[in-house]
Structures are given as structure tokens and as C-alpha cells.
Amino acid sequence: MxxxxxxxxxxxxxxxxxxxxxxxxxxxxxxxxxxxxAWKLHVPAPRKRKKWDAFWKQYLLELRLIQQKRANPHMGSMYLPLLNQYWV
Structure with missing residues (x-):
């Protein structure tokens, strides 16, 4: 494991x-x-507060967008830059 x-x-x-x-x-x-x-995703060091806060703001936003896309598959396509994923 x-x-x-x-x-x-x-x-x-x-x-x-x-x-x-x-x-x-x-x-x-x-x-x-x-x-x-997410696997192989680099998380900034916690002592670098601005990078840490910006990272988590973007990461949680992308997770919410994925949940919305799964709930409504007819949403338009979207690209998630942090996760490097394209959802159609």
C-alpha cells in the first residue's frame, strides 16, 4: 500500500x-x-503562508468544481490547472 x-x-x-x-x-x-x-501534487511549505493559502484556495475550488461537474454532467468543459485535468 x-x-x-x-x-x-x-x-x-x-x-x-x-x-x-x-x-x-x-x-x-x-x-x-x-x-x-491528490497524488503527485506538490504542496507548498506551511511556513510560506501566501503560497500555502493560495494553493489551498485553488485546490478546494477545483475539488468543488469536480463535484459540481459530477452532479451536473451537462456543464461545459473545464480545465483545472492545479490538478492538470481537462473535464469535458
Whole structure:
């Protein structure tokens, strides 16, 4: 089983754990649920606040767009630059 990166947006911590599809990963520091980072996606260092905030703003936006596209397949095509995906 390969490791995945999980991020806690509340305390700005990254951690690597084995991928577990059914189990949510909880941050050991603040006990909030962590977000799974897409495979091979570079996350900026938490100490670089502007890059960190811009990255998570874009990443969460693209995840919402994917959810909207799945809910409404008749939406127009879209390109997600951070994930480097084109949805038709």
C-alpha cells in the first residue's frame, strides 16, 4: 500500500500515511479531519503562508468544481490547472 499526503488546514501540518479509503485521517495535533492531497501534487511549505493559502484556495475550488461537474454532467468543459485535468 502506498503512502498519501494528508493536510490539516487548521494547524497547517502535513503528514504521510498509508492510503485508507474508508477511514478518515485525524490530525494528531488538533483532532480535526485532514484533507487528502491528490497524488503527485506538490504542496507548498506551511511556513510560506501566501503560497500555502493560495494553493489551498485553488485546490478546494477545483475539488468543488469536480463535484459540481459530477452532479451536473451537462456543464461545459473545464480545465483545472492545479490538478492538470481537462473535464469535458
Amino acid at each position: 502506498s503512502n498519501r499526503t494528508f493536510a490539516c488546514l487548521d494547524c497547517r501540518k502535513l503528514q504521510r500515511k498509508p492510503s485508507q479509503r474508508a477511514v478518515a485521517v485525524i490530525c494528531p495535533h488538533c483532532r480535526q479531519e485532514c484533507i487528502v492531497v
